[in-house]
Structures are given as C-alpha cells and as structure tokens.
Amino acid sequence: MKIKPLGDRVLIKPYEGKETTKGGIVLPDTAKEKPQEGEVVAVGEGRKTKEGKSIPLSLKKGDKVLYGKYSGTEITVDGEEYLIMREEDVLAIIE
Secondary structure, three states, rough: OOOOOOOEEEEEEEEEOOOOOOOOOOOOOOOOOOOEEEEEEEOOOOOOOOOOOEEOOOOOOEEEEEEOOOOOOOEEEEEEEEEEHHHHHHHEEOO
C-alpha cells in the first residue's frame, strides 16, 4: 500500500529504540524510550496560501529528521510503524 501525505504533512519512519544501555543492560520493550529521530518516507505537495498558491515543503524524501517526543500520529501500514505529522512539527534535519 502506498501513502501520500496531503498538504504540509510528512510521513516518517521512526528509528528503532535502543536495545541496550551504554553499560550493556538489555532493555525490555516497555522500558525503551520513544525514538525522536526518523527518516522522511513521503511528503505532501505543500501548504496553500489564501490566494491558492502552493508553498513547497523544505523537507524531501530521504531526509533524516529530529521531531518532538509526542509529535504526529502513529499509523501502521503493512506491519510497519510510521508517523504522520505536519512539517512544522519537525524540529531539525540531521546531516
């Protein structure tokens, strides 16, 4: 199934939570921190102004991004977990 975000929304594949601590302790699923980094999988066509002009998004497919801890809406597609959120909820691009 393909998902195409609408407007100024982006689809993000979050990176997996860390499995172990720096000291080597293995963390159970319930103790893992929610990831705040991910990769942009798809982007919408951009925002529309009141005049109807389209403002393109600054994010593009493949960008590695940092987002807020509780940002976006979690969705599952074909057994894969994704986040869909507005571009303004993305805090930074990781280079």
